[in-house]
Amino acid sequence: VKKKPLVVLTRKLPDVIETRMRELFDARLNIDDKPMSQEDLIAAVRSADVLVPTVTDRIDAALIEQAGSQLKLIANFGNGVDNIDVAAAAKRGITVTNTPGVLTQDTADMTMALILAVARRIVEGAEVIPHGHWGGWSPTWMLGTRITGKRLGIVGMGRIGQALAYRARAFGLQIHYHNRRHVAAAIEEELEATYWESLDQMLARMDIVSVNCPHTPATFHLLSARRLQQLRPQAILVNTARGEIIDETALIEMLEAGELAGAGLDVFEHEPAINERLLKLAEAGKVTLLPHMGSATREGRVDMGEKVLINVKMFMDGHRPPDRVLPSAT
Ligand code: 8YV
Numbered sequence: 312v313k314k315k316p317l318v319v320l321t322r323k324l325p326d327v328i329e330t331r332m333r334e335l336f337d338a339r340l341n342i343d344d345k346p347m348s349q350e351d352l353i354a355a356v357r358s359a360d361v362l363v364p365t366v367t368d369r370i371d372a373a374l375i376e377q378a379g380s381q382l383k384l385i386a387n388f389g390n391g392v393d394n395i396d397v398a399a400a401a402k403r404g405i406t407v408t409n410t411p412g413v414l415t416q417d418t419a420d421m422t423m424a425l426i427l428a429v430a431r432r433i434v435e436g437a438e439v440i441p442h443g444h445w446g447g448w449s450p451t452w453m454l455g456t457r458i459t460g461k462r463l464g465i466v467g468m469g470r471i472g473q474a475l476a477y478r479a480r481a482f483g484l485q486i487h488y489h490n491r492r493h494v495a496a497a498i499e500e501e502l503e504a505t506y507w508e509s510l511d512q513m514l515a516r517m518d519i520v521s522v523n524c525p526h527t528p529a530t531f532h533l534l535s536a537r538r539l540q541q542l543r544p545q546a547i548l549v550n551t552a553r554g555e556i557i558d559e560t561a562l563i564e565m566l567e568a569g570e571l572a573g574a575g576l577d578v579f580e581h582e583p584a585i586n587e588r589l590l591k592l593a594e595a596g597k598v599t600l601l602p603h604m605g606s607a608t609r610e611g612r613v614d615m616g617e618k619v620l621i622n623v624k625m626f627m628d629g630h631r632p633p634d635r636v637l638p639s640a641t
Pocket residue numbers: 364365366367388389390391392414603605606607
């Protein structure tokens with residue numbers, strides 16, 4: 312009998328997925344659901360045939376260096392692979408896969424929710440009654456910003472950006488986007504979307520800007536201090552992609568100076584560490600902060616797990632896994 316491949320999961324995954332993992336492979340699960348220590352990660356890459364990391368594991372070149380020759384696949388439980396040095400893995404002949412497609416709708420929902428939350432002060436409002444601060448209705452109190460008719464600029468028009476655009480259309484927003492290339496003409500037409508080759512020019516004209524591109528060396532601080540300065544003071548910025556895409560310190564300075572109306576952030580530059588100044592801004596109702604919840608639905612996590620299972624199984628059976636990530640894409 313052929314030995315089952317050793318598959319190491321760095322985090323606790325949904326029960327149905329773990330059960331299936333155990334049936335198919337010699338699965339080593341992480342029962343206490345804490346990110347793996349560096350020591351345990353090193354031990355894992357030295358012994359595992361397959362590593363299943365998440366966004367909380369840094370699989371960098373130094374770690375990949377330590378991998379044993381048996382490690383052939385890193386099957387990321389997540390779409391973004393900025394936690395993995397894909398080029399270093401490729402050099403060692405290690406294949407990398409991710410979980411695209413299955414978290415598109417959930418993340419687009421959360422992005423739309425953040426836009427609404429910031430514009431209509433939902434989080435601030437939700438705290439009034441539980442804190443006993445409600446004196447009754449007033450015509451001039453708790454006023455937010457109207458969504459309908461405003462311009463939404465989407466930075467990165469991939470799956471999530473497009474899914475957001477369809478939602479935003481239903482809310483009466485005008486769709487603008489910056490991307491390396493145009494989306495299919497039929498989609499652009501259906502969305503009545505305006506393509507901006509220049510990110511700077513788009514930023515200067517938007518009411519709301521949403522970041523929906525992957526974090527790669529090319530998009531690190533894409534929204535740099537200089538670029539953020541292009542935004543109008545009435546503008547709202549939301550980010551459900553990766554914190555590193557925005558120069559967070561520059562964003563904080565603008566919010567503190569009143570040079571930007573508000574921000575909705577689900578991701579942070581040094582998460583889970585949070586810049587203390589963001590907490591003050593949250594208290595002042597300037598920012599809505601979410602703890603990286605964009606794709607966090609029960610259904611989504613199972614779908615992601617199934618994607619991982621398929622990728623590992625196909626790879627182990629000698630086929631090309633469906634969600635291989637090429638170094639050129641990162
Ligand atoms: C996950 C995400 O929470 O897939 C991604 O890129 O950011 C989230 O869906 C996380 O990455 C899981 O590893």
